[in-house]
Amino acid sequence: MHVHELAENTYRLFAALRDTRPLVHVVTNFVVMNQTANVLLALGASPMMSWAEDDAAYMSGVSDALCINTGTPVADRISVMKSLMSLAGDVEKPVVLDPVGAGAGPFRTDIARELCTLAPAKIIRGNPSEICALAADHLSTKGVDSGISPEQARAILTGHGRPDRNADDLPSGATALLESASALVVSGNTDMVLGQGKMVKIANGSQLMGAVTGTGCMLSAICAAFYAVAENGFDAAIASVAVTGIAGELAASRVTGPGFFLPHFIDSLYALREADIHQYLRAEVHSL
Numbered sequence: 001m002h003v004h005e006l007a008e009n010t011y012r013l014f015a016a017l018r019d020t021r022p023l024v025h026v027v028t029n030f031v032v033m034n035q036t037a038n039v040l041l042a043l044g045a046s047p048m049m050s051w052a053e054d055d056a057a058y059m060s061g062v063s064d065a066l067c068i069n070t071g072t073p074v075a076d077r078i079s080v081m082k083s084l085m086s087l088a089g090d091v092e093k094p095v096v097l098d099p100v101g102a103g104a105g106p107f108r109t110d111i112a113r114e115l116c117t118l119a120p121a122k123i124i125r126g127n128p129s130e131i132c133a134l135a136a137d138h139l140s141t142k143g144v145d146s147g148i149s150p151e152q153a154r155a156i157l158t159g160h161g162r163p164d165r166n167a168d169d170l171p172s173g174a175t176a177l178l179e180s181a182s183a184l185v186v187s188g189n190t191d192m193v194l195g196q197g198k199m200v201k202i203a204n205g206s207q208l209m210g211a212v213t214g215t216g217c218m219l220s221a222i223c224a225a226f227y228a229v230a231e232n233g234f235d236a237a238i239a240s241v242a243v244t245g246i247a248g249e250l251a252a253s254r255v256t257g258p259g260f261f262l263p264h265f266i267d268s269l270y271a272l273r274e275a276d277i278h279q280y281l282r283a284e285v286h287s288l
Ligand SMILES: Nc1ncnc2c1ncn2[C@@H]1O[C@H](COP(=O)(O)OP(=O)(O)O)[C@@H](O)[C@H]1O
Pocket: 126, 127, 128, 144, 145, 146, 187, 188, 189, 190, 191, 204, 205, 206, 207, 208, 209, 210, 214, 215, 216, 217, 219, 241, 244, 245
């Protein structure tokens, strides 16, 4: 597939999202809850941030997608996350898992690994060391920040240059993790979207996105909104990474530092046009 086709598909899903305004149920951490709801609204989705167990069955019945984020994993939240993911799996509702802090100690890593066993068609979106903690038992996450670069993650996931694999092979650790997912998103200065036998690299975004908290969490919620209108998790993940990166780039061009980045990011998402997607998308497709 060509970059041009990726841009067209991204805009098609973006337009569908704005037309249908999917209800996205987000159980996320206390740090990013408000900004995540605002980002979903600016994108064109309808956010719902409930985490009550008593609300789970009803909300699961009416929502179009679910986003689960393990950033502040207190006991009652973990329990509702499991219930919601099981309910969503039963009806094949689109689900996104953001394993915040996987690879930073056994507590978070074990929670994320258990959640990976639920809702088998989910998108899993994390930073390089979070994904490596799930796929390859590599524990290097520094709190919620990646301890490694996307390129290092790629090397770890491919099994360190085994002679029978070339650099473009589908990561072996990722292959196993993909059995519990429809797509993996490894974010960073360049984002990688992995599906069965295929990978797309997207080089949009800005360094400023690493200078404010919650950009990864927002990307995961955006993945859930796109997944609600997409045919599959792989296409939803590509569109989400593209739109997030382009909006981030436009926002960064309008500010001098992180302080005003977030409001400009929200404005850029709100005002994003088809022409921006075609003009700015920088993607490489690898058929594997
Ligand atoms: N140095 C960078 N250059 C471009 N984009 C970046 C950079 N760092 C992070 N991003 C973008 O910020 C978003 C969050 O990614 P990341 O920081 O890896 O996640 P997390 O916040 O979960 O650690 C992604 O859209 C990613 O592309």
